[in-house]
Amino acid sequence: MILPPGSTIGILGGGQLGRMLAIAAAQLGYRSHIYAPEASGPATEVSAEWTKAGYDDADAxxxxxxxxxxxxxEFENVPPAALDRLETLVPIRPGKRSLEISRVREREKSLVRDLGGRTAPFRAVQSLDELRDAFAEIGTPSILKTSSLGYDGKGQVRLHDASGLESAWEAVRGAPCVLEGFVSFDAEFSVLLCRAESGETAVWDTPENVHTHGILDTSTVPARAAVLAQAEEAIALARRVADALDHIGLLTCEFFACSDGPVFNEMAPRVHNSGHWTIEGAVTSQFENHIRAVCGLPMGATARTGARIEMHNLIGEDANSWAAILADPTAKLHLYxxxxxxxxxxxxxTRIF
Structure with a gap:
């Protein structure tokens, strides 16, 4: 399927990722129509149309x-019933299977393991008794994560001894979870891969990521040697995942660089915070190539545009430093x-060096 410029692209979710997708779409001559339950959001100002309705509203x-x-x-927690309704009426790209796998932690980890990748030790838990059994097997330190709806460190409780099991279960309010063992790693990194309907893939340089309080702080390319030595193996696994899902569009896979090779952490079937550097730092951004892929267009080159590129997130009050940031003529500021x-x-x- 080729959707020509001048057509309208529907985007589920109206946050900053939807905003940047809509901007990229407009540059290629497309209109964007946002569907979200909220009355407004970062994508409002740059989209042609906005439908405010719930994901359970069949008529809307x-x-x-x-x-x-x-x-x-722009996010993976779209209710499955909404996708069931939509896919009978219009193509959804990436497809529903990518969402079904990535929105549930044990599914994505099981898929990666079946494809020959390594993950942290994990057990699915749905009760306090199952948590006790999993903790006895995996040990400490470990981390309890909700199976879905968690991001930026939300829905996670660290466990250092058995005395914290009951309070951890209360903290997640009895939601289905995964208990994961900790992984000793040298660095965190992500693979940004865009796959076309034909199976062709475009891959960017592998960014090294630093998190603070569970939220991404910086992404830097090129990454350090510890990451570069493992990037090829991680990219090969990401390709196998994309092929297994018949994924169309951007797929992000996050990894730990460990002493004995890469360990898969999680995936996102969409554009990703660790790829924001590509807007100025690559010939074609993750957002543009995602639009190209879902519309059936040829993908653009992904080579970086500088020797070193660093993206830094602005969290909370950091945004009030806009004047100081703009005083640096090399800084490329994005406010949502x-x-x-x-x-x-x-x-x-983003800064390019």
Whole structure:
């Protein structure tokens, strides 16, 4: 399927990723129609249309599908029932299977393990008794993570001894979870891969990522030697994952660089915070190539545009430093139009060296 410029792309979710997808789409001559339960969001200011409706509103979903030529999404926690309705009316790219796997931690880890990748030791848990059994097997330190709806460190509780099991279970409110063992690693990195319907893939340089309080702080390319030595193996695994899912569009796989090779952490079937550097730092950004792939267009080159590139997230009050950031003529500032709130991703700044 080729969707020509001038057509309308439907985007589920109206956050900053939807905003940057809509900007990339507009540069290629497409209109964007956002569907989200909220009345506004970062994508509001740059999209042609906005449908405010719940994901359980069958009539609104049908009207949305009729108004667009393809549907994509900016986050993976779209209710499955909404996708079931949409896919009978309009192509969804990436497809529903990518969401079904990536939105549940044990599914994505099991898929990666079946494809020959390594993960941290893990056990699915759905009760306090199962948590006790899993903890006895995996040991300490370990981390309890909700199976779905967790991001930026949310829905996670660290466990250092058995005395914390009951309070941890209460903290996740009895939601289905995964207990994971800790992994000793030298660095964190991600693979950004865009796959076309033909199976062709475009891959960017592997960014090394640093997190603070569970939120991405910086992404840097090129990564250090510890990451570069493992990037090829990680990219090969990401390709196998994309092929297994018949994925169309951007797929992000996050890894730990360990002493004995890469260990898979998690995936996102969408554009990703660790790829924001590609807007100025690559010939074609992750956002543009995602739009190209879901519309059936040829993908663009991914070579980086500088010797070294660093993307830094602006969290909460960091966004109020915009004047100081703009005083640096080499800084490329992106603000998402949000109200400042502690711990909230307000924007990012990219520097090319």
């Amino acid at each position: 979903l049908a009207r949305f599908a009729q108004a667009v030529g393809v549907v994509t999404y 139009g949000k109200h400042v709130r502690p711990g909230r991703k307000m924007g990012h700044v």
